[in-house]
Structure formats: structure tokens, C-alpha cells
Amino acid sequence: xxxxxxxxxxxxxxxxxxxxxxxxxxxxxxxxxxxxxxxxxxxxxxxxxxxxxxxxxxxxxxxxxxxxxxxxxxxxxxxxxxxxxxxxxxxxxxxxxxxxxxxxxxxxxxxxxxxxxxxxxxxxxxxxxxxxxxxxxxxxxxxxxxxxxxxxxxxxxxxxxxxxxxxxxxxxxxxxxxxxxxxxxxxxxxxxxxxxxxxxxxxxxxxxxxxxxxxxxxxxxxxxxxxxxxxxxxxxxxxxxxxxxxxx
Amino acid sequence: xxxxxxxxxxxxxxxxxxxxxxxxxxxxxxxxxxxxxxxxxxxxxxxxxxxxxxxxxxxxxxxxxxxxxxxxxxxxxxxxxxxxxxxxxxxxxxxxxxxxxxxxxxxxxxxxxxxxxxxxxxxxxxxxxxxxxxxxxxxxxxxxxxxxxxxxxxxxxxxxxxxxxxxxxxxxxxxxxxxxxxxxxxxxxxxxxxxxxxxxxxxxxxxxxxxxxxxxxxxxxxxxxxxxxxxxxxxxxxxxxxxxxxxxxxxxxxxxxxxxxxxxxxxxxxxxxxxxxxxxxxxxxxxxxxxxxxxxxxxxxxxxxxxxxxxxxxxxxxxxxxxxxxxxxxxxxx
Numbered sequence: 001x002x003x004x005x006x007x008x009x010x011x012x013x014x015x016x017x018x019x020x021x022x023x024x025x026x027x028x029x030x031x032x033x034x035x036x037x038x039x040x041x042x043x044x045x046x047x048x049x050x051x052x053x054x055x056x057x058x059x060x061x062x063x064x065x066x067x068x069x070x071x072x073x074x075x076x077x078x079x080x081x082x083x084x085x086x087x088x089x090x091x092x093x094x095x096x097x098x099x100x101x102x103x104x105x106x107x108x109x110x111x112x113x114x115x116x117x118x119x120x121x122x123x124x125x126x127x128x129x130x131x132x133x134x135x136x137x138x139x140x141x142x143x144x145x146x147x148x149x150x151x152x153x154x155x156x157x158x159x160x161x162x163x164x165x166x167x168x169x170x171x172x173x174x175x176x177x178x179x180x181x182x183x184x185x186x187x188x189x190x191x192x193x194x195x196x197x198x199x200x201x202x203x204x205x206x207x208x209x210x211x212x213x214x215x216x217x218x219x220x221x222x223x224x225x226x227x228x229x230x231x232x233x234x235x236x237x238x239x240x241x242x243x244x245x246x247x248x
Numbered sequence: 249x250x251x252x253x254x255x256x257x258x259x260x261x262x263x264x265x266x267x268x269x270x271x272x273x274x275x276x277x278x279x280x281x282x283x284x285x286x287x288x289x290x291x292x293x294x295x296x297x298x299x300x301x302x303x304x305x306x307x308x309x310x311x312x313x314x315x316x317x318x319x320x321x322x323x324x325x326x327x328x329x330x331x332x333x334x335x336x337x338x339x340x341x342x343x344x345x346x347x348x349x350x351x352x353x354x355x356x357x358x359x360x361x362x363x364x365x366x367x368x369x370x371x372x373x374x375x376x377x378x379x380x381x382x383x384x385x386x387x388x389x390x391x392x393x394x395x396x397x398x399x400x401x402x403x404x405x406x407x408x409x410x411x412x413x414x415x416x417x418x419x420x421x422x423x424x425x426x427x428x429x430x431x432x433x434x435x436x437x438x439x440x441x442x443x444x445x446x447x448x449x450x451x452x453x454x455x456x457x458x459x460x461x462x463x464x465x466x467x468x469x470x471x472x473x474x475x476x477x478x479x480x481x482x483x484x485x486x487x488x489x490x491x492x493x494x495x496x497x498x499x500x501x502x503x504x505x506x507x508x509x510x511x512x513x514x515x516x517x518x519x520x521x522x523x524x525x526x527x528x529x530x531x532x533x534x535x536x537x538x539x540x541x542x543x544x545x546x547x548x549x550x551x552x553x554x555x556x557x558x559x560x561x562x563x564x565x566x567x568x569x570x571x572x573x574x575x576x577x578x579x580x581x582x
Contacts, residue, residue, distance in 0.1 A: 008250075008582060010252060013254060013255060013256075060562045060563075061562060061563055062561075062562070062563035062567055062568055062571065065253070065255065067252040067253075069250045069252065069582055
């Protein structure tokens with residue numbers, strides 16, 4: 001479904017992604033693990049196209065120059081130079097790091113903004129699905145986004161991404177700063193989304209332990225390079241992964 | 249093979265970052281060249297320009313440069329968007345003018361008094377708005393000159409609508425130029441030093457995140473007050489000089505130009521550099537004079553040039569030139 005070939009991203013002279021090649025199979029959950037500064041977020045920005053906006057802003061500001069080389073294929077179509085909004089229309093939806101919900105809009109409004117591209121019917125159906133997935137959100141329908149707790153905000157962010165009718169859902173560090181209980185609830189929800197709707201999910205995380213059980217395929221990144229690839233089982237058994245990402 | 253453009257620092261810069269700069273004359277030259285050439289150009293410009301009219305334009309540009317400097321200091325180092333340029337010039341000009349016409353004090357005394365007292369008065373007026381951020385401060389500081397303008401007009405005090413004519417003026421254009429330009433340079437580099445000292449570090453931290461600064465047990469309001477005092481004193485100095493340049497103080501000292509022009513100069517020159525606004529003022533002030541030939545279309549061309557500069561050099565001229573000076577680019581294979 002998603003094929004990335006020899007992707008390289010430079011922030012000025014710093015190499016953020018070094019020759020990254022990988023694929024996401026349709027209907028599967030793919031995990032990308034790595035420490036801070038491994039290039040996970042850059043990877044997400046590049047797949048969702050937000051990096052093109054960042055590039056433009058930096059050019060205006062005269063800041064660091066961003067160079068993107070390589071190819072991103074989504075459903076056999078080259079999407080490397082397509083604008084981020086077009087990509088969302090095609091079904092690549094990003095749920096960004098640190099949630100980035102709209103703090104002054106209510107929960108319901110946040111979800112509605114996410115469903116901007118969907119038809120009225122689809123939006124209504126997805127809204128019900130999101131509320132059934134995260135019942136907590138339904139009670140907080142009219143609460144301003146900024147006043148939600150971290151876990152609720154993350155649920156809202158995932159819900160908002162679902163409202164855009166994704167075919168490929170990019171989750172950038174969805175478990176950041178959450179308690180283990182809420183983490184496991186979110187992981188269950190992510191698995192359920194994948195099983196119920198068949199949405200392909202690409203998920204990045206620093207700590208692999210909570211995510212690894214639901215992942216079909218995993219990659220380990222370090223300093224912009226993919227150092228390990230394999231199925232969840234292979235990764236779990238790998239001593240290197242055990243030491244670095246599973247805390248064993 | 250894919251290619252990309254690589255940006256590299258000039259090798260010498262690496263050495264000049266630290267104390268090693270003084271180990272070679274090339275290092276010293278590299279560090280000092282931009283600053284020295286800027287100072288040299290500023291000091292020799294009055295000798296080069298063709299006529300007295302242009303020399304007068306230069307002094308006016310200096311006045312605007314000072315206002316732009318105070319705007320840039322507040323906007324990019326303290327995080328306060330202050331549209332009070334007209335407020336500062338008005339207060340400074342009127343204090344200086346009153347002292348001169350009522351008590352007959354010479355210029356050498358009135359200008360320093362106007363700077364110090366005017367700064368204090370402006371700060372007192374702005375203190376109530378210090379806790380509010382963003383656009384609100386700008387609006388309040390924009391209202392004050394209008395308020396003063398109307399009060400003077402309505403109560404007919406300080407000469408009312410006619411203003412105070414017949415003030416002492418500078419003896420000749422050279423004294424005028426060579427007192428204002430060095431002071432402008434001194435203030436520019438003084439401020440640049442200040443923002444890199446501990447005091448300036450706190451100010452910049454307040455701009456970035458005032459809650460974190462408060463958490464470090466630093467009294468933000470006091471620091472902001474001091475910063476506003478510095479900026480308004482500079483503005484009042486500019487106003488006092490302006491009063492003595494014209495030999496007249498009037499309501500036009502509260503004109504909106506003094507609030508808006510500094511922003512344009514800062515944007516053109518490059519905000520956050522302190523030298524940039526000076527360069528911006530010295531580009532825009534002569535430019536607006538040169539465009540006089542176009543008559544009524546002057547403003548059109550002026551706006552077009554400004555808009556073009558902002559769109560194509562959003563960062564401003566100085567940051568662009570700085571980068572060109574410190575870095576070179578080349579194509580490399582990936």
C-alpha cells in the first residue's frame with residue numbers, strides 16, 4: 001500500500017533520514033521504533049507531506065533548507081511532491097506528535113474539523129464510531145479541547161484523524177506522556193480500529209513494549225537509518241531490540 | 249545521481265567563534281569587517297551625499313532609525329509589540345521644547361532631560377499595559393499619541409494647535425549630523441551588547457516563555473519596565489532631537505508616521521538584529537524622498553517596493569547578507 005524507496009531528508013547539512021526503504025502492507029499495523037532524534041517524526045512529516053509546508057516556511061524565513069530525495073508511492077502512485085492537503089484527500093492522514101488538537105474548540109468541533117473532507121453521511125457514521133470507540137469523549141462533547149486531560153486529548157486526536165476517512169493512518173508517538181493504563185486502552189483501540197475498519201496503520205513509538213503485541217511488521221530506526229526489520233515475533237526475539245526498546 | 253545544495257560555514261568562522269580570533273589578522277579582519285564597514289559608511293555618508301537637502305534627509309533617517317531601534321528592541325528581545333513611536337517622539341519633543349521656550353535652557357541640557365524624564369513619563373503610562381501581551385499592548389500604545397494630541401488641542405496648552413516655534417536649533421548641518429549619527433551608532437551597539445548580557449538573556453527568555461522565567465523566581469514586570477524605559481528613552485531622545493532640528497514643536501510630533509515607519513524599517517532591515525532597522529531606515533527614508541518625483545503616485549511605488557521586499561526577502565536584508573557573508577553554497581552529490 002505504501003512503498004518508500006531510498007528516502008533521504010536533509011535539514012540543511014544534517015541528515016535526518018538516510019536511505020530509508022520500507023513498505024506498509026494493506027490492512028496491517030506497521031511499527032517504527034527508535035530513540036529521540038532517530039528521524040521518526042521526520043518520516044511521518046515526509047509521508048504526510050507536511051515537510052513540504054515546513055520547507056516553504058523555512059525558505060520564506062531564510063532558515064535551514066530542507067532537501068527531500070527519493071520516492072514515496074501510495075497505492076502505486078508517486079506522491080512524493082503532492083501537497084499535504086491532496087494527500088489527505090487520497091487517504092493519508094496524520095495524527096501528529098503532541099496531539100495538536102485545537103485548544104479553543106470543543107471536542108465535537110475538533111472532530112467536525114477532522115471530518116471536513118468527508119460527506120455528511122460518512123462524517124455522521126464515523127462520529128458515532130469514534131464515540132463508541134472512546135466513550136469518554138461523548139461525555140466531554142462540549143468541553144474545550146485545551147481543558148481535556150492528556151489521555152482524552154490523545155483519544156480526540158486519533159478520533160479527529162479517523163474523521164478524515166483515512167486509508168492509511170499515521171500515528172506519531174500516540175502514547176507519549178500517558179499512564180500505562182491509558183496506554184493499554186489506547187493500544188486496544190488502535191487494534192480495534194485496524195480490525196474493524198481495515199485501515200492500514202503506521203505507528204511510531206520510542207518504547208516498543210506496549211505497541212509490539214499489536215504490530216504485524218516492525219522497523220527499528222537509529223540516526224535516520226533503518227537498522228532492523230522484521231515481524232513482531234522476530235523483533236521481540238532479537239536481543240538488540242530486547243536490550244534497547246523492551247527494557248529487558 | 250541526486251544532487252543537493254550544501255551550505256558550509258567559511259572555515260575561518262570556526263576559528264573566530266572563540267578566543268582564537270585574535271590569533272591571526274585574518275580572523276580579526278573577518279570578525280570586524282562587517283561592523284567596521286557599517287560604522288565607516290555611516291560616518292562618511294554625510295560627506296558623500298550631494299547637497300544639504302540630502303544631508304537633512306540623513307538626519308531625519310537617523311531619527312527614524314532610532315525609533316526603529318527602539319521598536320526592534322521591544323519587539324524581538326522583549327516580545328512587546330509597541331506602536332508607541334509617535335508617543336515617544338511627542339513626549340520627548342514637547343518636554344525639550346517647553347524647557348527651551350519657557351526657561352530658555354540650551355539644547356545640551358534640554359535633550360538629556362527630555363530623554364530621561366520623557367522615558368520615565370512614557371514608561372509610567374505604559375506600566376498598566378505590561379501584563380497584557382500581543383496586540384493589546386500595541387493598541388494601547390497606539391492610542392496614547394492620539395490622546396495627547398487631542399488633549400493639547402482641546403485645552404490649548406503648550407501652544408495648542410500652533411505649537412511652540414522659535415526653539416534653539418543646531419548651529420549648522422555638520423554639528424547636527426555628527427552629533428546624531430555617532431549617538432545612533434553608540435545606542436545600536438550599546439543595545440546589542442546589552443541584549444547579550446545577563447539582563448538581555450532574561451529579556452529574551454521572557455519573550456520566549458514568561459511562565460518559565462517566573463518559575464525561575466525572576467520579577468518579570470520589573471524587567472519589562474526597565475526594557476520599556478530603555479526603549480522609550482531612545483524614542484524620546486529621537487523626539488527631542490527632532491524638535492531642535494525643526495526649531496519647532498507641534499502636534500505633528502504625535503503623527504502616526506512615527507509609529508508605522510519604524511515597523512517598516514525593521515521589517516525591511518531584518519528584525520532581531522538591531523543593526524537591521526538602522527539599515528532599513530537608511531533605505532526607506534531616502535527612498536521615499538527619491539520617489540517624490542512621481543508626485544501623487546509616490547505612495548504607490550513606495551508600497552510596491554515595500555511589498556516586494558517583504559514578499560521576496562521576508563527575513564529582511566541583514567539576516568540575508570549575514571548568511572551570505574558567513575556561508576557559501578555548493579552542489580554535492582548525495
